[in-house]
């Protein structure tokens with residue numbers, strides 16, 4: 165079994181009947197959504213909200229009940245992937261462009277479980293260029309201000325076209341090199357008018373599930389290890 169699938173399936177064991185679940189986005193969460201659907205067919209009763217159009221469609225195809233945000237209070241548990249995770253459980257997310265919806269859902273969840281394969285663990289964040297979501301209006305000016313913070317920014321494209329997030333915004337992939345102070349960087353980025361949010365998730369994860377190539381899996385809880 166792939167390390168991503170191992171981590172995803174372990175995290176799904178934490179789901180209990182009656183919970184409202186946040187579904188993340190990406191190739192690791194793909195396995196979690198499939199496992200949740202399997203458990204629903206075996207009798208698990210949950211309802212879910214999704215962090216992207218893609219995850220919502222997949223969940224609906226597999227029979228996972230997606231409910232409107234107006235019908236839920238707090239989300240009990242969100243399961244999501246990450247592009248990098250450091251020793252403090254700080255994350256870079258947004259490789260799939262879903263960072264804004266993911267951050268909103270994570271911030272409204274009692275538990276936020278991050279599922280990764282071992283390749284995502286790093287000493288310091290920053291090997292993966294930091295995704296920053298920017299409104300298209302006057303994006304050149306916004307990107308100039310982002311560059312002034314000390315990075316090389318690149319407008320994300322897909323198949324030769326400018327990539328647009330589910331929110332209709334641009335994603336700017338920013339190479340800052342090693343990110344030593346993620347809390348400060350996230351505050352500086354988000355203070356630039358035109359920046360909607362960025363992919364740094366600082367002190368948000370409550371649990372990390374890591375899948376390894378040798379078939380093992382490790383769970384770590386924030387502040388416990």
Ligand SMILES: O=C[C@H](O)[C@H](O)[C@H](O)COP(=O)(O)O
Nearest residue numbers: 190191245258259260261262
């Ligand atoms: O925007 C996408 C998300 O932040 C993903 O959770 C992240 O990119 C990890 O994706 P994957 O599990 O495909 O590596």
